Amino acid sequence: MAQTLMQVREWNAALKSARPETVALFVGGTSGIGKHTAIKLAGAVEKPTIYIVGRNEAAGAQVLEAMTKANPNGSYGFKAVDISDLRRVDEACKELKTQFKALDLLFLSAGALAVSKNETAAGIDVNHMLRYYSRMRFVENLLPLLEAAHYPRVISILAGGKEVMIEEDNLDLRKQFSLSASTGYPASMTSLAFEVLASEHPSVSFLHVFPGIVATPLLKNSMGSVAGTILGFLMKPISISAEESGEWHTWLSTSPNFAPKNSGQGAYIVNHDGKDATNQSLMTQLREKGLPEIVWKHTQDTFNRILT
Template structure:
């Protein structure tokens, strides 16, 4: 559980050991994604950052701010509504045209949907943003992540530690949907899928992280300006500034505390651990095991018995098989 001081020391050391870094931020045009991209631009001498989002005006503004903060960096905005898997494929195609390898895939899309709304592809909009489109980005960009000289990392910012009961015949929430189920299923599927992916791709580390209560536009986008403003005020004493969230997320994205299961080069695990910082325990219970379920402080938030039970029922593999089947059904191209 690194302190903020330890986080900042690690982030300061990032640039000295890693002058170049290629990162993709999905949901990078507001809130946590934007804040983390800005911290990366400050820490790395010559970063390459691709921002994927719907809002072109916000994307342009952020690109200008990134260039002002780091004139040596390369910054690109990809306009895309990633609630549609077809659009995810198009965004990934552009990234593959531009890059031969990726060091970081950081995803923070979605919100707290209070009602179900299906896309034209037949999936719940917010379930796509919080699960399917994220996994489609991972699926499409794994060859580039695997090509990284290391460390390569996938970070999914959502609700780590808030996993719960899910039914095998309702992974896509078409059989039954409630507000609570939508949140529980998204959290649980993220953790199970990333654990499977870490086993199948041992040179890449996979992190599902809970950001805590962050002073972001989420409340207003979910509950409207008035109610969202009231909730933001009420949560202020226990909430985290966006800048601090960005710092903490940069740490989990780059620190050697979260290594892959089988690194290509054991000397390149990430920013070396400072005093008092230890290698994290993976969701499987293994120190440095490659898949991590993290709380807002960067510490292990795994619900061990729940994950053990799911593992005994082969749910990590079942979730990923369902995900691939969903891709095939929706995209009809695989």
């Protein structure tokens, strides 16, 4: 059910009493939506524990400072990790498991727009790795911590509702790569994987979110300073600020509207305002082809290929 910004702000303002403590991990939380959601969540909860994973230590330090300013009662940490390398992801998760007993929120927002293919050592495009495989590796590794939490939720900020028909022999985009496929394939794969995960882990809710057009550094990072600045200026009238996006995504991260499968739907495809964004016709076609199970088996096979 879609909400208004006023309703969202009222919910967030009530979190100090409704949710006095929360433990959250933001992967890709040094800029953009992840950064602003982490800062907003820090200020909204009485005693938050928030950990940031990203590549840029200076940017990470700035986020830690901003969260501390928003709420000095919180506990905050940052770890520099190149999450395009799944071995580094595994190392980071192993360390996190020693620090936390439970994890209420895993918030995934790493990656940019792939305007050209740039393969990792594993032969997979960097952004495809960031937007799908490394995110799913974090999910798989941290599921025990999520299942130990009172309000476990996984949120992947990507392209919920923008799924496309996918071919099972091109899931890693090694056979055929294009700008549209680099966006559509991880969207479809995320929604399908979340259905499988919600079924297998019914105490955890999984949200695949399309955040709308948000004024973040994403365009500059993806397209270069000049082109990104021009496009950002042209899109400004239909975009929302990163700070407002933080408000919406703090609500998505904590609202009881998105219950786990044992008391609700479990897997959700939504816009930033919580409105259902599911393309029912396409998702039905994907399910009829058996693609939820095919995608998840491919994901496991890819992990095994790269990590063993």
